[in-house]
Amino acid sequence: METTAPSLSPAGHAWREWLDENGPRLLLFARQQTRSQEDAQDILQDALVKLVKKLEDGSFSGGQEAWMPYLYTALRRLAIDVGRRDDRRRRREDLVSGDSVFQRGEVEHPWFESDSSDDEVRSQIEAGLKELPPKFAEVIVMKIWGEQTFAQIGESLEISPNTAASRYRYGLEALKKKLGSARRKGDLSI
Structure with missing residues (x-):
């Protein structure tokens, strides 16, 4: 795998192009999994570092097409770890202070940003x-923002492609109902 090493260096042009193309998708997924923009950025960086280490030591099997499923899985697992860590810290702080950040309304859950929307x-x-x-x-x-196939989603989430497809269908249907009820209430003008 001598040919892939130059593209993996932080200064490598191919690596930058790949990251420019796929970084926003990965960050969006990380933001969906975490409670803050900062946590999302941190776990994305950690997942990328893990990938590069695996590529450098030769323990990663597969080419660039296997990077995204690996990174989605890594992001998901890292987000779970961060969430658990933060929950434990918050419980300790709440015991000491008797005040919760949830009660103060300071927890932020960003999802995605778009200047054009x-x-x-x-x-x-x-x-x-x-x-x-x-x-x-x-x-x-x-599926939508990450542009993954159901097979890739299934691999990343460790579910079958059929399960991924059905979760997508059920999720879209539930989202349509929620947005439809908001629209009927006048909360949403499309």
């Missing part, structure tokens, strides 16, 4: 996705 519509979609069960929301994000 209407802020009201974006916030409604973001809210709708947050209300979905995580197993549906993560498949929708990976």
Whole structure:
């Protein structure tokens, strides 16, 4: 694998191109999995470092097409670890202070940003996705914004492609219902 080593160096042109193309998708998925933009950026960096280490030591099997499924899986696992760590820390702090960050309303859950989208519509979609069960929301994000196939999603989430497809369908249906009810209430103008 001598030919791939130059493209993996941080200064490598091919690596930068790959990261420019796929970084926003990965960050979006990381943001969906974490509670803050900072945590999402941290776990994305950690996942990329893990990938590069595996590539450098030769323990990664597969070419560039296998990078995305590996990174989605790594992001998911790292987010779980960060969430557990933060929950333990928060419980310890709450015991000491008797005050919760949730009660103060300081927890932020960003999803995605787009300069071209209407802020009201974006916030409604973001809210709708947050209300979905995580197993549906993560498949929708990976399929639409991550541009992954159901086979790739299944590999990343360790589920069958058929399960990924059904979660996508059920999730979209639930999201349509949520957005439809918001629209009927006048909360959303599309």
